[in-house]
Amino acid sequence: MLDMKYIREHEADVRAALDHRGADVDLDGLLEKDRERRAGLQEGERLKSERNTVSKEIGLRKKAGEDTDQQQQRMREVGERIAALDGQNRALEEEIAGILLTIPNVPHKDAPVGPDDTANRLIRTVGEAREFEFEPKTHVELAESLGLIDFTRAARMSGAGFVLFKGLGARLERALMQFMLDMHTREHGYTEIAPPLLCHAEAMTGTGQLPKMAEDMYTIPEDGLYLIPTAEVTVTNMYREEILQDPLPIRHVACTPCFRREAGAAGRETRGLIRVHQFDKVELVKFVEPETSYAELESLLGHAEEVLKRLELPYRVRELCTGDLSFAAARCYDIELWAPGQQAWLEVSSCSNFEDFQARRARIRYRNDKGKTAFVHSLNGSGVALARLFVAILENYQMADGSIALPPALVPYMGGLERIE
RNA sequence: GGAGAGAUGGCUGAGUGGUUUAAAGCGGCGGAUUGCUAAUCCGUUGUACGGUUGAAAAGCCGUACCGGGGGUUCGAAUCCCCCUCUCUCCGCCA
CATH class of the missing domain: 1.10.287.40 (Serine-tRNA synthetase, tRNA binding domain)
Known part of the structure; x- marks a missing residue:
């Protein structure tokens, strides 16, 4: 706030x-x-x-x-x-x-001014969309024919919007998590966190999900708990009401399921993995000194992009305009993957600097070089979201016969398997 | 789920109604002494809100804060009620 x-x-x-x-x-x-x-x-x-x-x-x-x-x-x-x-x-x-x-954050002065996503600023496009010599299939067709995902049985148990990974599909999901977590912990200096997946209203208020997003979250009323829509909530609220003793910057990474009711999105993208009620996501969270927070935002973005570079997937980065910024963000980059089966860009990461907006809500402070307490700046970004990454891998790496040639970076994580067929 | 014991500043730990503006120690910061280190000595010490002085840095004044919330009282860390969390034991359990 x-x-x-x-x-x-x-x-x-x-x-x-x-x-x-x-x-x-x-x-x-x-x-x-x-x-x-x-x-x-x-x-x-x-x-x-x-x-x-x-x-x-x-x-x-x-x-x-x-x-x-x-x-x-x-x-x-x-x-x-x-x-x-x-x-x-x-x-x-x-x-x-x-x-x-209920008052949103003040946008950074350099954020493009505009009413909606049409005013977002293209920062760069990396990689080339592949030329197909056949009609590319959608990830739904590929996953079903290869037995990677069972949409029907998941829906029977839990309703539309839930998926069940199976066999090599489950293995690929796990390989992607491991690949990303290893990179961020070993090469980018993040500490791995496995946080609770449920938390109470105070924590949701701290990061800004409440009061505005109440109807987008699953709740457990008997216990006053909410299922997290992103690990941002629990990893940021770790330090609620603390004066941080550890030297800044603090960099954490967590891979968790994310639960979203997607209220109001009924009927949109009901098939497949694009918009689901539960998906895994690798989340990067930083707590930094105010003076460095914009440099930290650039490096955060770089860490998320590195995932896509190693997987050799075409993507673009856009900076959100003032009208498209999320409630708590002062400045935000979206990373979008090209999905040939969808013929669409899929948002797989939002890298945001919240400045002291979340820290003030959650009362997370540090001691500056004068020994005075001050609110930290918090940042986070997906590094990256799983379900849509899964889509992009299937659709970009599909072969004419319906098999998937895995990107080389993933092969060690698939036990040496180079192709799903 | 049941029973009991706890929660006081960065830490340890006194304090059962009125100089407690929270003792003392440790730690931190500043200084003295010192060939260096250690030791010793002196001083200092939190957070938030509001007011005020100032260009600012920073002062000064007031209020609140002893896990959280209510109550009793002219006055509450202290007495009463409710809640949360932690610890111990029992039960249940992957």
Whole structure:
């Protein structure tokens, strides 16, 4: 969330930023509540100061055997006024906090301004889309004919949007996870984390999934738990309400299932792996000093791209415009893979710098070089999402006979297998 | 799931209603002493919010904070209630 003090002191900037995002926020109402709160706070603090002084005096006079009934009576009345003011102030504070939680981050000044994904900026395209001398099949056709995925049985158990990997399909899924985790831990300096897959509302609020995305998540009401839609939630909230002692930057990687209800997406991409309720994802998370966070964003993006380079898959990188940025992000790059069977670009990674937006919500701080506590900057990006990567591998590496020639980087992870047929 | 014991600053650990603005020690920071190191001595020490001075760095004033939330009281770390977490034992369990 944004700092109330920042909003107060940079009203015009905030107003412009929200406008660029297309966010509808009653900033005037918020600022008025903030003024009311500070006035009430000052009055309450003045009364408390008086009570503290007089109470101390009562103690001393009682010890001296003097009568203090009159003072006690007066302080009782002051106490009642304090209680009333405290109540008002708390209500105002809650209202203000509630509003702040719904205000999205201020985009970075260099983020392209625009209303939706048509205004996103193409950064680069890497690799060439392969020329097929036959009609490329979709991953659904390939996976079914090779027995890699059983869509029918998964749907019978769990409904549409769930998949069951089988045999070499399950093996390929596992190989991809292992390949990516090995690269990020051995070569890119990330520490591997295996976090809980369920967590409570406070953690979801910390990273910004709540309150806005409530209906996109699976819940377990009896226990007050949510299934994570991304490992970002638990890996970031690891440090909730902490002052970090470890030297920055902290770099973590986690491979977890991700659960998404995809509410509102009914009917879209119901076949196949493109949009599913449960998928695996390798997630990269960083906590860094504010001065370095944009350099860290570039290296994060590079780490995610490296996966696709090693797998020799064609992809492009786009920077999201202000209207397309996710709620908590200040700046974000999407990586999209070319899928010949779909004839479409598939988003497999979003690399975002949240600056101190998540850290303020989750109260994650560090000590700067002056020894002062300050909010860290947090970043994350997929490195990369599995289901769609699986799609791209099948569709890009398919042969005329329907078999899959595995990319060389993956062969060791498939026990030496070079081809799925 | 049952029973019991706990939760105090960066750490250890005192504190059962009023100079506690949280003792003491450790650690950290600054300084003194010192050929170097060690030791010793002196000083200092958290977080948040609000106000105020200042160009800023940084001061100063106030309030709150002893796991969280409520209550009693003129006054709560301390008394009462609820909750969470940790530990020990029992039960169950991959």
